[in-house]
Amino acid sequence: MMQFWELMKKVLTSKYLALAFRLYIGGIFIYASMNKINYTAEFSESIASYQLVPYWSVNLLAIVMPWAELICGILLITGIRSKSATAALGIMLTIFSVAISFSLLRDIPIGCGCFSSVEETMSWTTLLRDVVWLAMSVHIYFFDSALQLDRGFPILLKDI
Amino acid sequence: MEPAIADLHEALSSARKIQEELDRRVFHLQTLSDLNSELSTSIRTEELLQSFLLVTMGALGVSQGFALVYDRETRGVRTAVRGLELAGELSADAVERLLYKSFEASENRSLAAMSVTAITVPPEVFAEAGIQIEAKAGVMYVIDQRSLGIILMGPTITGGAPRPEEKELLFAHTASFMVFLKNARSFETIQALNDDLVRRNEELRRTIAELTEAKHTIAMFEVARARIRSLVQRELQHVGRVNLLDLGLICLLATVLGVLFNFASPQSLTLLPETLFRPSSTPIDAVAAKSLLDSGKAVLVDARPQELYAQKHIKGAINVPSALFDIVHMMKLGNLEEEELIIVYGRTISKLYDEEVAYRLRQRDHENVKVLAGGLRAWESLSYQVE
Known part of the structure; x- marks a missing residue:
């Protein structure tokens, strides 16, 4: 029994599991940003439908947020500044989860606008999905150390 | 002799x-x-x-x-x-x-x-x-x-x-x-020895000049090396921890790229909503609106998206979402007289749907367009009928 728990602990804290999560979350965010970048007007409608941010900031968020997702996704996949990128994605996922929770609690019948504007009305499953992604981000934050480009700096320093 | x-x-x-x-x-x-x-x-x-x-x-x-x-x-x-x-x-x-x-x-x-x-x-x-x-x-x-x-x-x-x-x-x-x-x-x-000596002397002079130049170059490389080392060391300190500067840079880069892309995109958005810069429509309070609607002297328009309309709306309101304005206007308001009063409602913290639809109605030559002050909430507070 002890061996099982030790094995579980080893697997759950593995840097390779964190790497897999990192690539997955990075890919998800890159994919999610594509549609939003191309259809900014629709994304601004999605943001507005949450009824959480003042109306003057909606367009600005619709323009900037997809690019932040894309940049963080790329940084996460390449392993450059992955800690900061994970933190940024974690913050975004927390905001998304809170927004979805508010909408569900206020019973606002909207799609989540996570990937495209034409989506099923969001539900508690949508929130669960975001929470799982948030948990993955937390795992990446604490256990990720494999295949990071900027960890090559010590080798570079030795060469210099 | x-x-x-x-x-x-x-x-x-x-x-x-x-x-x-x-x-x-x-x-x-x-x-x-x-x-x-x-x-x-x-x-x-x-x-x-x-x-x-x-x-x-x-x-x-x-x-x-x-x-x-x-x-x-x-x-x-x-x-x-x-x-x-x-x-x-x-x-x-x-x-x-x-x-x-x-x-x-x-x-x-x-x-x-x-x-x-x-x-x-x-x-x-x-x-x-x-x-x-x-x-x-x-x-x-x-x-x-x-x-x-x-x-x-x-x-x-x-x-x-x-x-x-x-x-x-x-x-x-x-x-x-x-x-x-x-x-x-x-x-x-x-x-010949002397010539050779002169030649060697010249070579020596050239070699000394080259060595001096090389010494300067090496000194320059040493400075560059020290700079790169300090840069890499500084970078190393950032690796493996969250850096506020990184977060700031991500935000800055996203803003710059987003604004530039939006500027070049054919479907570009204005950075701030256009309703912010337009004059507000004439408001009408819920009591007056109710009276006019009951006497058939006004048409009530719900400007919100279809999902919100379906969830709850003022009884008798016609749903004209701004996203589908052209087609819905043609279908539902096409026969309306230009001077007939249209009362528009529907706004949230994030979007002034009523102002947007009122503006577009005015563009379609509807001269008498008013916005319901307080919207659906004011209507409900007076216990008027919703469905």
């Missing part, structure tokens, strides 16, 4: 011969002195050869002369001729063959340094080397292991061969010539 006179005549004749011989010797000594004077004015091998040949030919009274110096180390051939033409340039191989045959034909077959020996080489040997000379006297001389040569003298002006004492004179001239030649060779060697 007569025998005494005969003896005197004989003595006189003998004295004259001795006098002639002495004169000749004096002349020879004079030419040797002239030769030394002449040779002492030059330190160049070619000039020495020419001067030697000229003075010696004059001293011996010959019409043809040939002098050769050969450098075995560099295989260099230098010649001087008078009274004859060479068939062409003498090659080193031809000279070596000539010297070998001369050595074979020499009297004492010696290669000792500073030695002179008489040679009797058949004329065809010279002819074979391209030297058309009727040699009546010849010597081979060796200055050292490196330099040696031959000197040939043609017939005298009277057509005969030089006499033995003149051949001795040739030896003496050659010996003297060798001394000067040796000095010239030494001078040339010194000059």
Whole structure:
């Protein structure tokens, strides 16, 4: 029994599991940003439908947020500044989860606008999905150390 | 008496011969002195050869002369001729063959340094080397292991061969010539060494300049290396932890890229909503609106998206979402008179749907468009009917 728990602990804290999560979350965010970048007007409608941010900031968020997702996704996949990128994605996922929770609690019948504007009305499953992604981000934050480009700096320093 | 006179005549004749011989010797000594004077004015091998040949030919009274110096180390051939033409340039191989045959034909077959020996080489040997000379006297001389040569003298002006004492004179001239030649060779060697030294000095100067330049470059690289090291070390400190600067950079980059892309995109958005810059529509309170609607003097429009309308709306309101304005207007409000009152409602914290639809209605020539003050909430607070 002890061996099982030790094995579980080893697997759950593995840097390779964190790497897999990192690539997955990075890919998800890159994919999610594509549609939003191309259809900014629709994304601004999605943001507005949450009824959480003042109306003057909606367009600005619709323009900037997809690019932040894309940049963080790329940084996460390449392993450059992955800690900061994970933190940024974690913050975004927390905001998304809170927004979805508010909408569900206020019973606002909207799609989540996570990937495209034409989506099923969001539900508690949508929130669960975001929470799982948030948990993955937390795992990446604490256990990720494999295949990071900027960890090559010590080798570079030795060469210099 | 007569025998005494005969003896005197004989003595006189003998004295004259001795006098002639002495004169000749004096002349020879004079030419040797002239030769030394002449040779002492030059330190160049070619000039020495020419001067030697000229003075010696004059001293011996010959019409043809040939002098050769050969450098075995560099295989260099230098010649001087008078009274004859060479068939062409003498090659080193031809000279070596000539010297070998001369050595074979020499009297004492010696290669000792500073030695002179008489040679009797058949004329065809010279002819074979391209030297058309009727040699009546010849010597081979060796200055050292490196330099040696031959000197040939043609017939005298009277057509005969030089006499033995003149051949001795040739030896003496050659010996003297060798001394000067040796000095010239030494001078040339010194000059060559000097030239080499100058060249090396120049190379050294260039090398020092290059080294100085390299030193500057290395110093520059050292500075660059230190900078890169500090940069990398600073980067290393950032790896593995969250950096506020990174988050700031991500935000900044996203803003710059987003704004630039939006600016270039055909479906670009304004950074701030256009309703912010338009004058507000005329408001109408819920009580007045209810009264007008009940009396059929106004049309009520719900400007919110279809999902929100479906969830709850004022009874009798027509849903005209701004996203589908054109098609819905044509279908539901197409027959409306332009002066008829339209009351629009529906706004959230994030979007002024009512202002947007009211603006677009005014653009469609609806002159009398008002916005319900307080919207659905004000309507509900008065307990008016919703569905």
